[in-house]
Amino acid sequence: MAENVAKSSYTAADIDLLEGLAGVRKRPAMYIGSTNLTGVHHLVWEIVDNAVDEALSGYGNTIKITIYKDGSLGVEDEGRGIPVDIHRQTGMPAVQLIFTTLHSGGKFSNKAYTSSAGLHGVGSAVTNALSEYCDVTVYKAGQIHHIRFEDGGKLVTPLEVLGNTKKKGTTVRFKPDSRIFSTVDFKYDIIANHIQESAFLLKGVKFVLSDERSGEKVEFCYNDGIKEYIGSLEQNKKTLGDIIAFEGVEDSISLDIALQYAYEDYGENIYSYANNVRTRDGGTHEQGFRQGLTKAVNDYAEENGLLRNKQKLDGSDIREGLTAIISLKIPEEKLEYEGQTKQKLGTPEALPILSNFIYNNFSYYLAEHKEFAVNLIKKCQDSMTARVAARKARDEARSKKTVKQDIVLSDKLTPAASKDYDKNELFIVEGDSAGGTAKKSRDRMHQAILPLRGKPLNTFGLGLDKVLKNEECATLINTIGCGVLENCNPDNSHYGKIIFMTDADTDGAHIQTLLITFFYNFMRPLILKGKVFVAMPPLYRASREIKGKEVYKYAWDDEGLADAKKELGGSPRVNRYKGLGEMNDDQLKESTMDPKTRQLLKVTIEDSVLAEQRLITLMGNDPAQRRDWIEENINFNEVDSFIDEVK
Ligand code: 2B7
Numbered sequence: 001m002a003e004n005v006a007k008s009s010y011t012a013a014d015i016d017l018l019e020g021l022a023g024v025r026k027r028p029a030m031y032i033g034s035t036n037l038t039g040v041h042h043l044v045w046e047i048v049d050n051a052v053d054e055a056l057s058g059y060g061n062t063i064k065i066t067i068y069k070d071g072s073l074g075v076e077d078e079g080r081g082i083p084v085d086i087h088r089q090t091g092m093p094a095v096q097l098i099f100t101t102l103h104s105g106g107k108f109s110n111k112a113y114t115s116s117a118g119l120h121g122v123g124s125a126v127t128n129a130l131s132e133y134c135d136v137t138v139y140k141a142g143q144i145h146h147i148r149f150e151d152g153g154k155l156v157t158p159l160e161v162l163g164n165t166k167k168k169g170t171t172v173r174f175k176p177d178s179r180i181f182s183t184v185d186f187k188y189d190i191i192a193n194h195i196q197e198s199a200f201l202l203k204g205v206k207f208v209l210s211d212e213r214s215g216e217k218v219e220f221c222y223n224d225g226i227k228e229y230i231g232s233l234e235q236n237k238k239t240l241g242d243i244i245a246f247e248g249v250e251d252s253i254s255l256d257i258a259l260q261y262a263y264e265d266y267g268e269n270i271y272s273y274a275n276n277v278r279t280r281d282g283g284t285h286e287q288g289f290r291q292g293l294t295k296a297v298n299d300y301a302e303e304n305g306l307l308r309n310k311q312k313l314d315g316s317d318i319r320e321g322l323t324a325i326i327s328l329k330i331p332e333e334k335l336e337y338e339g340q341t342k343q344k345l346g347t348p349e350a351l352p353i354l355s356n357f358i359y360n361n362f363s364y365y366l367a368e369h370k371e372f373a374v375n376l377i378k379k380c381q382d383s384m385t386a387r388v389a390a391r392k393a394r395d396e397a398r399s400k401k402t403v404k405q406d407i408v409l410s411d412k413l414t415p416a417a418s419k420d421y422d423k424n425e426l427f428i429v430e431g432d433s434a435g436g437t438a439k440k441s442r443d444r445m446h447q448a449i450l451p452l453r454g455k456p457l458n459t460f461g462l463g464l465d466k467v468l469k470n471e472e473c474a475t476l477i478n479t480i481g482c483g484v485l486e487n488c489n490p491d492n493s494h495y496g497k498i499i500f501m502t503d504a505d506t507d508g509a510h511i512q513t514l515l516i517t518f519f520y521n522f523m524r525p526l527i528l529k530g531k532v533f534v535a536m537p538p539l540y541r542a543s544r545e546i547k548g549k550e551v552y553k554y555a556w557d558d559e560g561l562a563d564a565k566k567e568l569g570g571s572p573r574v575n576r577y578k579g580l581g582e583m584n585d586d587q588l589k590e591s592t593m594d595p596k597t598r599q600l601l602k603v604t605i606e607d608s609v610l611a612e613q614r615l616i617t618l619m620g621n622d623p624a625q626r627r628d629w630i631e632e633n634i635n636f637n638e639v640d641s642f643i644d645e646v647k
Contacts, residue, residue: 020102021153024129028180031126037183040176041190043130046123047075047172052198052276054079055205060169065195067186067211072133074173081140082170084159093147093159095136099128100153124172128153130181131174139167152177188216196220200229201276201327226258226325233269233323237262240321240379241372246361250353252331257289257358259324261376268319272326274335274345283338283345285328288354294318295355296362297380306377317383326354390465396474413479414439416448426479426495427535427593428452430502430511434580434588438501441589448495450479455511459518473518484522490529498526499600501535501592503579516603527603536599537580537592540564544572554591556599 028035032042044065051063060078067073083094090097102122128134128149138145144165148157176184188211195207203225210217222228230243240261248255272279272286279285294315301307328350336346366373412435416424426448429435435451442449457470464485467473477484482493500515502508512534519532526532536556542564543552552572553564565572577583583591590597 021100021125021129024102024126025152025180028130031122032130035181037185037187037190040181040184040186041194043127043174043176044073044075044186044191045194046127047174048195048198049123050172051075051077051079051170052202052205054170056202061204062206062208064208065191065210067188067191067209067213068173069212070175071184071186072173072175073186074171076169076171078167078169081138081145081168082136084138084140084145095138095145095147096155096159099124099134099136099147099149100155101125125153127172127174130177132177134172134174137162137171139165139169139171142166188214192218197229197278198276200226200232200325201273226256226327229271229325230258230260230323234260234262238264240375241369244362244365246357248357248361250357251349253334253347253350253353254329255354255357256327256329257325259322261379262321262323263379264321268316268321269323270319270326271324272328272345274328274330274347276327276329277342279343279345281339281341281344284347284350285326285345285354288351289324289326289358290315290319291351292355292358293362296359296366297377300363300366300373301377301380304373306374308381311384313377313380313384314387317380317387320383321379386465390463393465393468396468412451412475414442414449416444416446418445420446421494422496424448424495425497425499426450427499427501428476428515430508430580434501434503437580437583437585437588438593440585441593443594447593448479450475452511455507456514456518458514459521462521464522467518467522473522476518477522480523480526482523482526488523488525490523490525490531493526493531496531497533497600498531499533499535501537501580503581504537504539504577505579508579519603530602530604532603534601534603535592536601537577537583537588539577541575541577541587541591542568542572543575544568544570 024031028039032039032046034042048063048065054077055061055063057079059080062078064076065073066076082098085094086092087094087097092100102125129152131149131153132151134149134153136147142164144162144167145159146157146162147155147159150156178184188209192209195209199205199207199220200222204221204223206219206221208217208219227243227245234243240263243258243260245258246255247257270282270286270289272282272289274283274285294313297318298307298312301313302310307313328345330347330350334347334349336348338344338346366376418424423446425446427438427442427450429438429449429451432451432453435449438449438451452472456472457467459467459473468477480493480495480498482489482491498519500512502511516527516532519527538554538556540555540561541552542555542561543550545551551568553568555561555564561574565574575582580588580592592598
């Protein structure tokens, strides 16, 4: 190997290269992306990649990774051993050159493609430069060779022979430099996940990970490669058909693809790789894959008379419930990325190659597997039906919204006169009769009233299409006007406060929780922004005539009533309100609606996980559990854990 590097003289450029390690320490992020946890693990991937390359070249099959108690990590392969012979131009052993100079890797390696982060073989030197120490042991030609570097790659033990051996291979053990990295703790889970992914992609290579800090140990070896990867992703899913896999080489790009469909999985999960590195942002290979798949399914459906009204399936219908792994090996000179992050493949040839490859192979597969093909097309058509229905519902909601506000809004809405959205308040009122009273009680300028007829829809677990079909919910969404789900922008709300006003009884409490669920699931930013409230109608009104004039006090609970009685003196008359409807408009105004005299509870989500759990208990499918929860937890006069008291 070293002999290949023939150069007439030793140039200034070579001296620069030799001083390269200091440069790596000066700008570590340039080489490994960052100096945090990700960066520390990057050092591991660099060394593991070299071991992997040796295994892929056909030398050795097992790679051992050990995390030691002193914070170091060792990688061991069973390859040919890094060359230890003397490099003529420098007089240095090749192994020393590899660990101390940038660009030596390119000279030493004759790989068809780069793997990992594309450090072009300088990974060993970069890792050495950023380590407190780095020990390299080479088992080769019957001898054990050892060399040690410390403090960013300084040679402390020149290459030595420690003894004889029958073993072959290389071990590299290094400890990341705590002066470079913000954290130097190796994470077992991060390493285990990474090497498992590698093991799936590198069929047959065995990885053994042990952590001497905890005693944990795991082995990964997949003789069926990405087929087993699919299997692990599709666990516990009701699948449609077998795992389908295609392999091939086109135009010196090697292709390895596996896929499977699942029912009741509405997403598409495509994991693509170029040279064993994940391309998270997709790129030309994914584009080609999608194109080919769509055409194969549509052509098959058309040729077999399976299209409904000759209507072609959309790509998204065909990918619903699909899990696919696309793994490409692309020669160095053809490898291109788009954007800064190297997460999106740019190689133009990959598009037509993938498109044709998938089209041909999948068409053939469908022709050979009639039952699967028919079931798949049925499934795609179900997706299409759902998609068309959802779009129709969305369009309807949108077209209503684009018409002038006052017309749009449900005829049930009594709007506020002001267009000062921040000051406006929307009262969502239980029942038409209370709605009537509220209309008379309101401040016409800033308060709008929307009466609800009966119980609102239980939206727990429902998708947007179902919710939009419900008139009440659609009206709420349109009236508030700030969008839903990921499009919900609380700053666009037509109301600064949205206030639920229900009776002070169990039904009222149930309506509140249904409304909270709806807002929590579809317009959560409104809750997070503190725009959602619960009105607090009083339970009692105590009054007494003093000198021909009625004096009165409202009370929200028994304690408050006792206080009110004391304050009024004598034996006042006590009214107990069974509902909003029992109040006249003046009473409703001053006790519940007028900002100067009312009490409001703000709906907050202190701990949204807890809130969600409660909503699940409350809104889930078990009515008995739901009733128990309401009875135990919802008392109109109690401050619930996800409701805060405000004025
Ligand atoms: C591009 C450089 C880094 N290299 C070789 C030969 C074997 C070999 C290596 C390695 C990491 C942890 C254990 C080739 C390649 C240098 O040239 S690197 N094995 N293992 C490794 O780094 N493992 C090699 C041709 C003939 N003999 C040996």
